[in-house]
Amino acid sequence: MTAARRHVTHEVLNQVPLLSGYDVAADPALLSALEREGGGWATDEIHELGARAGAAETQELARLANVNRPELRTHDARGHRIDEVEFHPSWHQLLTTAVTHGLHAAPWADQRDGAHVARAAKFLVWTQAEAGHGCPISMTYACVPALRHAPDLAATFEPLLTSAVYEPGLTIPTAKAGLLAGMAMTEKQGGSDVRANTTRAEPAGDGSYLLTGHKWFCSAPMCDLFLVLAQAPEGLTCFLLPRVLPDGSRNAMYLQRLKDKLGNTSNASSEVEYDQAVAWPVGELGRGVATIINMVSATRLDCVLGSAAAIRQATVIAANYASLRRSFGAVLIDHAAMRAVIADLTLESEAATTLALRLAGASDRAGRGDAAEAALLRIALPAAKYWVCKRAPFVATEALECLGGNGYVEDSGMPRLLRDSALNSIWEGSGNVTALDVLRALSRTPEAADVLLAEIDSGVAADSRLSAAADSLRGLLKEAQAAGERSHGHARRLAGQITLSLQASLLARFSPAPVADAFVASRLGSAWSASIASGPGVPFGTMPPGSDLPAIVERSTTATAR
Numbered sequence: 087m088t089a090a091r092r093h094v095t096h097e098v099l100n101q102v103p104l105l106s107g108y109d110v111a112a113d114p115a116l117l118s119a120l121e122r123e124g125g126g127w128a129t130d131e132i133h134e135l136g137a138r139a140g141a142a143e144t145q146e147l148a149r150l151a152n153v154n155r156p157e158l159r160t161h162d163a164r165g166h167r168i169d170e171v172e173f174h175p176s177w178h179q180l181l182t183t184a185v186t187h188g189l190h191a192a193p194w195a196d197q198r199d200g201a202h203v204a205r206a207a208k209f210l211v212w213t214q215a216e217a218g219h220g221c222p223i224s225m226t227y228a229c230v231p232a233l234r235h236a237p238d239l240a241a242t243f244e245p246l247l248t249s250a251v252y253e254p255g256l257t258i259p260t261a262k263a264g265l266l267a268g269m270a271m272t273e274k275q276g277g278s279d280v281r282a283n284t285t286r287a288e289p290a291g292d293g294s295y296l297l298t299g300h301k302w303f304c305s306a307p308m309c310d311l312f313l314v315l316a317q318a319p320e321g322l323t324c325f326l327l328p329r330v331l332p333d334g335s336r337n338a339m340y341l342q343r344l345k346d347k348l349g350n351t352s353n354a355s356s357e358v359e360y361d362q363a364v365a366w367p368v369g370e371l372g373r374g375v376a377t378i379i380n381m382v383s384a385t386r387l388d389c390v391l392g393s394a395a396a397i398r399q400a401t402v403i404a405a406n407y408a409s410l411r412r413s414f415g416a417v418l419i420d421h422a423a424m425r426a427v428i429a430d431l432t433l434e435s436e437a438a439t440t441l442a443l444r445l446a447g448a449s450d451r452a453g454r455g456d457a458a459e460a461a462l463l464r465i466a467l468p469a470a471k472y473w474v475c476k477r478a479p480f481v482a483t484e485a486l487e488c489l490g491g492n493g494y495v496e497d498s499g500m501p502r503l504l505r506d507s508a509l510n511s512i513w514e515g516s517g518n519v520t521a522l523d524v525l526r527a528l529s530r531t532p533e534a535a536d537v538l539l540a541e542i543d544s545g546v547a548a549d550s551r552l553s554a555a556a557d558s559l560r561g562l563l564k565e566a567q568a569a570g571e572r573s574h575g576h577a578r579r580l581a582g583q584i585t586l587s588l589q590a591s592l593l594a595r596f597s598p599a600p601v602a603d604a605f606v607a608s609r610l611g612s613a614w615s616a617s618i619a620s621g622p623g624v625p626f627g628t629m630p631p632g633s634d635l636p637a638i639v640e641r642s643t644t645a646t647a648r
């Protein structure tokens with residue numbers, strides 16, 4: 087026998103290992119905001135979750151949950167309808183971690199100040215493990231304030247929605263140790279305009295209603311409970327619809343098909359039909375939008391958190407890659423043009439995270455009766471939902487390119503990140519709809535503008551340039567208030583400027599000077615409005631000269647530095 091011949095065609099050189107084994111929560115902007123907003127007591131748990139999110143085993147679970155698409159099983163072997171979705175075990179493992187760490191409805195049962203801030207930080211960290219399973223988690227979190235409009239139903243189900251047990255499977259809800267909830271509003275003829283819903287709800291005579299109709303999007307159809315909008319005799323009403331009825335029979339909710347989506351692949355978004363499905367009203371009959379808006383508002387916060395998470399994850403991966411890959415005799419990040427890109431992405435990440443946690447803090451305090459925080463949230467949340475969610479795919483695309491061709495290849499994780507990042511802007515109010523909601527907030531909650539401007543003004547002491555930004559925004563807000571419907575064409579501009587001014591004010595007060603300086607100069611400076619060469623409307627890496635790029639970049643590299 088001849089000796090085995092070794093086929094060594096080339097050595098693998100200058101390839102950057104996949105980033106794993108790091109603490110996703112080692113994010114200075116996140117940790118300081120967590121402390122400031124009142125959730126510092128959860129820091130240890132957040133690091134624990136961060137280490138788990140960055141672990142190679144979790145990354146493999148995320149991959150498996152996405153390459154093994156959920157499968158719809160409408161019938162069993164003998165032709166009985168079962169309407170179930172089969173998931174890969176990795177999906178259940180991801181959900182188990184999310185629920186046991188209280189990322190779902192747990193903070194509603196936690197009286198500690200900052201409970202919602204702690205949960206927000208955990209969500210921001212764990213979403214970086216895998217974004218798709220965040221959908222039922224967010225909806226379960228968000229349904230509680232709406233469900234409380236029906237105190238009897240809340241008394242029965244809230245303890246199960248807040249329980250730290252994930253129990254998959256379709257059984258009588260009250261017989262389970264923990265529940266998940268979904269939401270079904272969108273119909274074929276309209277998602278933004280839910281008043282056009284055609285699903286009918288007829289009184290059954292015993293306090294329940296029978297729903298007949300369809301929903302065009304119903305994500306996570308294996309949830310135990312759903313908040314559904316339907317037309318009752320009194321008008322559009324919010325209902326609670328269980329998958330399994332109290333007698334153990336399946337409710338008449340039929341899964342027609344699963345959506346074949348751009349991304350969000352692990353999550354089974356379905357089309358459903360109801361044929362006299364049993365449901366109970368939540369809130370006043372005919373006031374369905376007013377009731378379910380409580381759920382929409384909480385999910386919008388999660389859209390901001392989820393997008394901030396995607397922005398941070400993309401930035402850290404890009405920064406890590408650029409710190410290890412070499413070209414033309416130097417490490418990528420030492421090339422000035424690359425350093426400028428990574429620094430710019432870092433600014434975007436720090437601003438998104440800081441604002442997201444500020445809004446979580448406002449939500450926590452508003453829930454405890456703080457009227458000023460409620461007013462701030464009313465205007466700043468839709469503005470941030472519009473802007474931060476829109477920024478995420480831009481960041482993901484730019485970060486992907488920092489990995490060169492490797493970024494375009496599925497193994498890198500970047501294509502999934504890019505696909506998933508486009509979603510938050512669509513649901514819970516697509517771009518225009520959320521931007522228009524800012525105008526609605528201005529007309530219906532006029533004090534919101536004053537609270538917002540006061541918050542922005544509080545950054546002037548740290549950076550006098552904010553004074554001009556606040557004045558300009560003050561003018562825009564006044565114009566919009568006076569113009570009413572005529573201002574609709576400027577809704578996006580206003581929402582963008584609100585968000586940037588608020589982010590600038592937060593960074594001026596709470597971030598290191600190089601970060602705040604560069605953010606204000608690049609996002610609020612005259613360059614943005616006067617030139618097309620720099621600013622938030624153009625690709626990243628176009629900050630004004632004089633920015634302290636190494637100090638900025640450090641905010642994205644410390645988590646992964648070895």
Ligand SMILES: Cc1cc2nc3c(=O)[nH]c(=O)nc-3n(C[C@H](O)[C@H](O)[C@H](O)COP(=O)(O)OP(=O)(O)OC[C@H]3O[C@@H](n4cnc5c(N)ncnc54)[C@H](O)[C@@H]3O)c2cc1C
Nearest residue numbers: 269270271272276277278303304305513514516517518519
């Ligand atoms: C993956 C995924 C999962 C989803 N899961 C759920 C779910 O679980 N439950 C659920 O109820 N829905 C769900 N949706 C639906 C989602 O909420 C809707 O798609 C969204 O609200 C938009 O509604 P639409 O698709 O009918 O678009 P349309 O309402 O037709 O809007 C189309 C476009 O027009 C714009 N537009 C609408 N009105 C105006 C206006 N007045 N002025 C200017 N522009 C306007 C919108 O911003 C949008 O860009 C999901 C969607 C996706 C993609």
